[in-house]
Amino acid sequence: MTDIKKNSTTETEGSISNSHGSHDYLEPVKTEWSIDELKIAHKFSIRNQASVQDSVLCGCFYCLEIYSPAILTEADLRAENDGMKTYWCPHCGIDSVIGNQSGFPITPEFLTKMYSYYFW
Numbered sequence: 001m002t003d004i005k006k007n008s009t010t011e012t013e014g015s016i017s018n019s020h021g022s023h024d025y026l027e028p029v030k031t032e033w034s035i036d037e038l039k040i041a042h043k044f045s046i047r048n049q050a051s052v053q054d055s056v057l058c059g060c061f062y063c064l065e066i067y068s069p070a071i072l073t074e075a076d077l078r079a080e081n082d083g084m085k086t087y088w089c090p091h092c093g094i095d096s097v098i099g100n101q102s103g104f105p106i107t108p109e110f111l112t113k114m115y116s117y118y119f120w
């Protein structure tokens with residue numbers, strides 16, 4: 001039987017700044033990225049043929065679609081002027097595809113961060 005007893009909490013409410021203390025678990029997913037990190041991530045959206053092909057998941061930070069690199073074809077690749085190839089998003093036709101091989105999480109939160117930095 002679980003008997004949930006209320007500890008007599010005498011915390012003072014009202015202090016709005018509560019940046020520390022209320023969570024004693026490790027954050028499972030990173031949700032904040034510095035501008036420098038976003039810039040690093042952006043490099044993986046260009047000349048990213050190998051990176052995307054080595055990924056199990058990729059996402060587009062323009063249309064925010066998340067999909068398997070397996071759906072990408074030769075037709076989605078375009079050569080840069082140095083011969084390296086970039087995947088263009090098959091959903092929106094923008095070169096803003098990043099694979100998880102980049103080390104960045106392919107999540108709506110991350111893609112939205114990238115979108116707001118590069119497209120807003």
Ligand SMILES: [Zn+2]
Pocket residue numbers: 060061062063064065089090091092093094
């Ligand atoms: Zn897209």
